[in-house]
Amino acid sequence: MKAHGNWAFVKGVPSMEFLPPLGPPEIAFAGRSNVGKSSLINALTGKNGLARTSNTPGRTQELNFFVPEGFSGAMDNLPPLAIVDMPGYGYAKAPIEMVERWTELVFEYMRGRVTLKRIFLLIDARHGVKQNDLDAMKLMDKAAMSYQLVLTKTDKIKAPAIPRMIDETLDKIKKSPAAYPEVIATSSEKSRGLDDLREAIAKAINP
Numbered sequence: 001m002k003a004h005g006n007w008a009f010v011k012g013v014p015s016m017e018f019l020p021p022l023g024p025p026e027i028a029f030a031g032r033s034n035v036g037k038s039s040l041i042n043a044l045t046g047k048n049g050l051a052r053t054s055n056t057p058g059r060t061q062e063l064n065f066f067v068p069e070g071f072s073g074a075m076d077n078l079p080p081l082a083i084v085d086m087p088g089y090g091y092a093k094a095p096i097e098m099v100e101r102w103t104e105l106v107f108e109y110m111r112g113r114v115t116l117k118r119i120f121l122l123i124d125a126r127h128g129v130k131q132n133d134l135d136a137m138k139l140m141d142k143a144a145m146s147y148q149l150v151l152t153k154t155d156k157i158k159a160p161a162i163p164r165m166i167d168e169t170l171d172k173i174k175k176s177p178a179a180y181p182e183v184i185a186t187s188s189e190k191s192r193g194l195d196d197l198r199e200a201i202a203k204a205i206n207p
Contacts, residue, residue: 006069007045010082012062016108020065023073025205026082026115028063030106031122032090032132036152039188040122041066041085044197051085061087061102063109081205084116090132103139110143118180118204119147120197125154125165125185129172141178148180148200149173155187 013019029037038051050066064085071079086109087102110116119140123129129149140147149169154162166183173179184200186193 007047007050007066007083008069009050010065010067012064013105013109014062015105016112019063019109019113022113022115023075024067024078024080024082024115025117026065026084026113027117027201027204028084028086028109028119029122030086030119030136030147031088031152032124032130033088035088035122035124036188037085037088037122040150040152040186040197041083043188043191043194045083061098061105063087063105081201082115086119089136090130107139107143110140110145116145118201119145120150120200121147122150122152123169125151125162126156128165128168134172137173137176137179141176144178146178146180146204148204149183150193150197151183151185153187153189154185154192155190 011018011020029041031037041051042048045066051064066083066085067079068081071077073079086106089099089102110119121133121136121140123133137147151162151165151169157165162185166185169183170181173181182200184193184196186197
């Protein structure tokens, strides 16, 4: 992913009618608020501050699209990949209207976007899978959208706890029909697991 040069923010999508035209294969990142989505996207692309755009006021509840620069966007000159930063969920004080809007936007995107190849659902290694993660997984199962769990912030737990957390996370997806049966452990701060994640992305867009 770094080999494609600089990445750029394309647009924020607050509702389905604002989606960009179908183009390159897309992979999306989802997860609870403060799970480390922005840090992981920045680490993957090698561009610090890229995903910070999604944290500006007014964009927190949008689907944010990023692509590598240097492509015109014409059908014969499409980027090889688009990254979608999905709005975080799990705000303790989020009003019900916000939760409903998030659910509707995300579900419609997952169900109707043929270029979306996989969602990487991020799980904070310090806390494991929570109820709102399970709710998100049920939504993806309902949409028949392939997703894969990724542990973040593994540098914040002791090394022997990492394989145990992987096993616990795998146990959570045993009965999830849309879940990819492998868990990737990462640390943006220590650059751990990034190559494993890049390999998973490559397999997702080039099965």
